[in-house]
Amino acid sequence: MNQPLAASQADALLTALCDHHTDNISTEPHYLALLREAESYSRHDKAAHMTPDLAPYSLLGMQLAVLHQGNLLSAELYPRLKQAESDTLNWFKTCFDLPHAHFSHGGSDNNLQALWQSRDYSSSGRKIVYASEARHYSIDKACRILGLDLVLIRCDVDDRIDITALETACRKRAPLAIIMTAGTSAAGAVDPIQPASDIASKYQSWLHVDAAWGGALLMLPEHRDSLMRLTQLDSVGFDPHKSLFQPRPCSVYLSRHAPRHSLQTDYLNNTPSDRVTGSYGAEMFLPLWLNLKILGEEWFYQQTRARLEQAQLFSELLRKRNIKTWNGGSGIICFEADGEAFDTLVASGFLSKAKMNQNTVYRAVFAGIRTQAEALFRVLPLSP
Numbered sequence: 001m002n003q004p005l006a007a008s009q010a011d012a013l014l015t016a017l018c019d020h021h022t023d024n025i026s027t028e029p030h031y032l033a034l035l036r037e038a039e040s041y042s043r044h045d046k047a048a049h050m051t052p053d054l055a056p057y058s059l060l061g062m063q064l065a066v067l068h069q070g071n072l073l074s075a076e077l078y079p080r081l082k083q084a085e086s087d088t089l090n091w092f093k094t095c096f097d098l099p100h101a102h103f104s105h106g107g108s109d110n111n112l113q114a115l116w117q118s119r120d121y122s123s124s125g126r127k128i129v130y131a132s133e134a135r136h137y138s139i140d141k142a143c144r145i146l147g148l149d150l151v152l153i154r155c156d157v158d159d160r161i162d163i164t165a166l167e168t169a170c171r172k173r174a175p176l177a178i179i180m181t182a183g184t185s186a187a188g189a190v191d192p193i194q195p196a197s198d199i200a201s202k203y204q205s206w207l208h209v210d211a212a213w214g215g216a217l218l219m220l221p222e223h224r225d226s227l228m229r230l231t232q233l234d235s236v237g238f239d240p241h242k243s244l245f246q247p248r249p250c251s252v253y254l255s256r257h258a259p260r261h262s263l264q265t266d267y268l269n270n271t272p273s274d275r276v277t278g279s280y281g282a283e284m285f286l287p288l289w290l291n292l293k294i295l296g297e298e299w300f301y302q303q304t305r306a307r308l309e310q311a312q313l314f315s316e317l318l319r320k321r322n323i324k325t326w327n328g329g330s331g332i333i334c335f336e337a338d339g340e341a342f343d344t345l346v347a348s349g350f351l352s353k354a355k356m357n358q359n360t361v362y363r364a365v366f367a368g369i370r371t372q373a374e375a376l377f378r379v380l381p382l383s384p
């Protein structure tokens with residue numbers, strides 16, 4: 001009941017439900033292929049992308065969300081739902097030590113939100129945004145939408161922003177905002193946030209951390225301190241639907257600054273805040289809320305540690321075979337290898353390919369509880 005139905009069970013259920021229709025969906029080839037496609041990723045050894053297994057009570061949480069169609073733009077009508085939302089947001093506020101937070105649809109929205117907020121917050125008229133060459137492309141989109149000028153800063157060999165190059169750029173032209181990535185999309189590298197915060201403070205620039213992928217790592221009590229010390233951190237975006245075992249959409253935007261309320265409507269009791277996300281409801285947080293209530297936050301930390309350990313083990317197994325390997329620390333392992341056999345694994349969803357400093361590497365993403373280093377290692381075409 002708590003886990004998503006297996007494809008065969010979903011098939012049986014739909015067949016029973018659709019029995020009274022003349023065209024039974026379970027005989028429809030596209031529908032069957034869809035079920036098979038979903039099931040083909042329920043394995044220990046498929047690690048191509050950021051698609052986590054779900055925490056145990058997610059399905060029940062989704063069920064609750066479907067039953068509760070409340071729209072939290074009119075929160076006064078749904079006090080219980082609002083309370084569940086606040087309880088869940090409070091966890092994130094504590095972990096990231098930031099006072100303002102809201103749920104959103106994803107990391108792209110959060111990056112747009114951060115740059116929008118930074119532009120409205122600043123009276124400097126600056127338009128420059130600095131981000132590393134390994135930033136997510138949603139930063140480029142956000143800059144285009146907002147009319148800001150994105151300048152890319154080179155990365156070091158491990159895909160992290162070159163902090164000296166960032167400082168030099170700031171000295172030449174102070175930016176509106178600096179973007180740090182905690183968990184780059186390709187290599188899972190974590191930019192040096194603490195030195196960047198000193199630079200942002202010196203040049204009075206907004207510091208946004210795109211932790212869409214790496215946020216789960218930053219939330220761990222053993223890593224939190226390094227983030228808490230950041231007095232100049234202005235905003236963070238984090239996607240529990242990537243690395244905290246949540247169904248999509250579940251994303252959170254946090255900020256040191258209160259949102260503005262510059263917009264008016266003639267049909268809502270309360271003025272909406274300036275946020276990218278429009279109407280929204282339980283789907284963004286009830287699965288997480290329910291899992292938190294039943295399992296507690298420690299469960300999430302343990303699962304995160306477990307998947308990071310699997311990633312570490314996978315990189316050790318590769319290194320033992322003298323394969324050049326990068327472990328960015330947030331659950332993505334990149335490695336160099338030759339041969340069409342590896343490309344076949346990419347085509348079938350075991351691995352993906354990515355670019356680090358213009359070089360193509362293979363990439364394994366440890367997003368799920370299920371993904372196991374040894375199982376993935378066994379499918380690699382390596383000589384005995």
Ligand SMILES: Cc1ncc(COP(=O)(O)O)c(C=O)c1O
Nearest residue numbers: 106107108109136185210212213
């Ligand atoms: C670092 C980073 N930021 C932002 C995003 C965009 O997130 P979303 O797909 O939830 O919009 C991604 C997606 O992979 C990402 O890796």
